[in-house]
Amino acid sequence: MLTAEAGAAANTVAAYRSDLMLAAAALDGPLGEADADALTALAGQWAGLARSTVARKAAALRRFYGFLADEGLRGDDPGKALPRPGAARRLPKVLSHGDVDRLFAAIADRVAGPHPLPGDLRLAALIELLYGSGLRATELVSLPRNAVAPDRPFLILRGKGGRERLVPISDRARAAVAAWRTHVATDRLWLFPSGRTHLSRIRLYQLVKALAAEAGIPPDRVSPHVLRHAFATHLLEGGADLRALQAMLGHADIATTEIYTHVDASRLVELVNTRHPLVDAGRTRS
Incomplete structure (x- = not known):
């Protein structure tokens, strides 16, 4: 049902399966x-877990029992007894412009010279797309070989929940992809192949952590998703429209995008102090 009717991504289905199997083992x-x-007793076993974890586990079970009731497999819905703690919305980890500069400097050192290693060219393409386009890790590693065209500054991506969106691709990213793609056989399906399929999210995570350490940044501060956050926060700092950012990130609800506005607080203060009409009035009186 999650796949056919709700259009849930494979990672979402896997997360639901894991939560349901753990619940089954505990009952x-x-x-x-x-x-x-x-279910009330089961929820009592979650007392030591984070509020966001409890919210996720309860949501998976409510969805399961709601499905059973809708299909006529149960006459009641016990999921209503599960807690609804609500997930606390944490602010995303943020990389400074200096941090990002150090990451790209480390990559530049690797690809300098007439014959850079294929692995370094692949890393350059991965980081350019993560930070330059805000792709999710799964979206990035599963890109088809010809998804990024040298003469097209965007790609059409089917992301989370099966929603399509237009993703801008910078000239730098297209150049990096073009340099890497010469090392990908024309009969391979994926832009970042690995074995019989494509690069895994875990391997991407490892590559990003290793690059952070090489650039002198604590690895626990950097991940593929943190680079996506950096893409969003730095665009907002540069004056990007929130609705445009929502479209680029593929968020179904703009409330999800609004979490990035916290980084713009200093800019808002500056705007008030420099652009408010009363500022000019005060200068006139003085």
Whole structure:
């Protein structure tokens, strides 16, 4: 149902499966037959977990029991007994412009010279697309070989939830991809192939961490998703429109995009102090 009707991504389906299997292992009886009391007891075992984790586990179970009720497989819906703590929205980790400059300086050192290693060219293409276009890790590693065209400054991407969006691709990113693609056989399906399929998210994570360490940045501050955050926050700092950023990031709800506005607080203060009409009035009186 999650795949066929809700259009959930493979990672979402895997997360739901994991939460349901863990719940089934924790219950005395079959998961599909649990009553409200059993679910209340199960929720009690989550007392030491983060609020966001409890919210995710409860949401997966509510979806499961709602499905059983909709399909007529149960006459009741015990999922209503599960807690609704609400997930605390954490501010994203932010890299400074200096941090990003150090990452790209480390890459530039690697690809300098007449014959850079293919692995370094691949890393350059990966980082350019992560920071330059704000791609999600799964979207990036699963790009088809010819997704990025040398004469087209954008690509059409099917992202989270099966939603399509237009993603701008910078000249730098297209150049980096073109340099890397010469090392990808024309019969390969993926832009970043690995074995019989494409580069894994875990391997991408490892490559980014290693690059951060090489650039003198604590690896725990950098990940593929942090580079996506940097793309968003730095665009907002530069004056990007929030709705345009929502479209580029592929957020279904603009409330998700609004979390990035925290980084713009200093810019807002500056605007008030320099552009407000009363500022000019005060100067006139003085």
